[in-house]
Amino acid sequence: xxxxxxxIMAEGRFLPPEIIKVDSFLNHQIDPILMEEMGKxxxxxFADAGVTKVLTIEASxxxxxxxxxxxxxxxxxxxxxxxxxxxxxxxxxxxVFSFTxxxxxxxxxxxxxxxxxxxxLVIDDFLANGExxxxxxxxxxxxxxxxxxxxxxxxxxxxxxGHELREKGYRVEALASIESMNAxxxxxxxxx
Amino acid sequence: xxxxxxxIMAEGRFLPPEIIKVDSFLNHQIDPILMEEMGKxxxxxFADAGVTKVLTIEASxxxxxxxxxxxxxxxxxxxxxxxxxxxxxxxxxxxVFSFTxxxxxxxxxxxxxxxxxxxxLVIDDFLANGExxxxxxxxxxxxxxxxxxxxxxxxxxxxxxGHELREKGYRVEALASIESMNAxxxxxxxxx
Numbered sequence: 001x002x003x004x005x006x007x008i009m010a011e012g013r014f015l016p017p018e019i020i021k022v023d024s025f026l027n028h029q030i031d032p033i034l035m036e037e038m039g040k041x042x043x044x045x046f047a048d049a050g051v052t053k054v055l056t057i058e059a060s061x062x063x064x065x066x067x068x069x070x071x072x073x074x075x076x077x078x079x080x081x082x083x084x085x086x087x088x089x090x091x092x093x094x095x096v097f098s099f100t101x102x103x104x105x106x107x108x109x110x111x112x113x114x115x116x117x118x119x120x121l122v123i124d125d126f127l128a129n130g131e132x133x134x135x136x137x138x139x140x141x142x143x144x145x146x147x148x149x150x151x152x153x154x155x156x157x158x159x160x161x162g163h164e165l166r167e168k169g170y171r172v173e174a175l176a177s178i179e180s181m182n183a184x185x186x187x188x189x190x191x192x
Numbered sequence: 193x194x195x196x197x198x199x200i201m202a203e204g205r206f207l208p209p210e211i212i213k214v215d216s217f218l219n220h221q222i223d224p225i226l227m228e229e230m231g232k233x234x235x236x237x238f239a240d241a242g243v244t245k246v247l248t249i250e251a252s253x254x255x256x257x258x259x260x261x262x263x264x265x266x267x268x269x270x271x272x273x274x275x276x277x278x279x280x281x282x283x284x285x286x287x288v289f290s291f292t293x294x295x296x297x298x299x300x301x302x303x304x305x306x307x308x309x310x311x312x313l314v315i316d317d318f319l320a321n322g323e324x325x326x327x328x329x330x331x332x333x334x335x336x337x338x339x340x341x342x343x344x345x346x347x348x349x350x351x352x353x354g355h356e357l358r359e360k361g362y363r364v365e366a367l368a369s370i371e372s373m374n375a376x377x378x379x380x381x382x383x384x
Binding site: 023024025028029030031032033035036058059062063066067069070073075076077078080109110112113 | 215
């Protein structure tokens with residue numbers, strides 16, 4: 001998606017070893033017009049998949065997942081990173097390691113909101129090692145829901161997460177896929 | 193906002209002592225069409241306020257804040273609940289007590305994304321004791337930004353947060369304001 005690639009080149013910062021910071025428009029300050037366009041693109045990519053629910057994880061995935069769900073006119077559910085008092089009853093849960101926080105979290109989803117028969121589009125902001133998507137896929141499997149696709153804003157194509165998921169048969173689409181980056185020079189090559 | 197009041201009555205669950213659970217459409221599973229309508233309503237209420245930025249706190253405020261920001265065509269910024277590795281440099285911070293989690297968190301906002309001259313609409317899902325809004329107002333004051341309004345989805349009008357903020361001169365608008373509730377009978381009276 002050229003709009004997102006252009007924005008990454010204009011505002012992204014590339015830090016050693018392989019960190020891409022996009023918090024001016026994607027995951028701290030958020031550009032709602034860009035989110036709207038990204039939502040439309042996820043819809044275009046998965047329009048034939050029979051999506052009944054969009055699933056993401058708090059917090060950075062929520063904005064783009066909401067805009068996708070708005071296009072599909074289906075509910076969006078976000079997994080929570082720790083079990084809170086106000087999620088009552090039974091939950092689906094899976095462990096997810098966060099490289100950002102260097103912590104292991106349990107993600108949880110109330111069983112009420114993910115069911116057998118759901119056709120789920122899983123969305124997240126970044127795909128690198130695939131930890132978050134694997135956790136979200138795990139809760140779908142526990143629920144007996146079908147994962148019809150995975151959509152991410154930015155894939156680090158030089159890391160293994162996306163490749164592993166595709167090898168397992170999942171349909172994974174990235175709106176911007178980074179083939180290589182040089183944090184020293186700021187040089188970025190997109191995979192198309 | 194009748195649409196939201198109707199939804200609260202249809203799907204909300206009321207638990208002792210004074211808990212309102214709306215996680216089927218507002219803060220776990222999210223109805224994107226309702227969010228869109230709520231965003232439009234926030235826009236209608238604060239259209240004259242010169243809003244340059246919408247500010248909220250992760251995670252439940254993000255969806256409605258995004259939809260409001262999309263109407264205003266301004267950036268949305270969400271405060272994070274703990275300082276993470278990937279927020280670099282200086283941050284504005286304030287302590288916020290979470291009744292839901294019974295923990296004290298620091299909320300943080302990168303200084304890059306909240307500045308003197310910003311006219312900020314602060315948005316959150318619930319207003320009860322006002323802890324989250326006070327924290328968000330505090331970071332705006334630290335930044336020299338002007339809080340032009342506070343918008344919440346649901347105010348517990350029988351709790352002190354909203355009254356205290358209005359006494360201090362803040363413009364506070366709730367899309368649904370609950371005057372009283374009886375968790376035993378499910379009886380709810382809205383304040384208009």
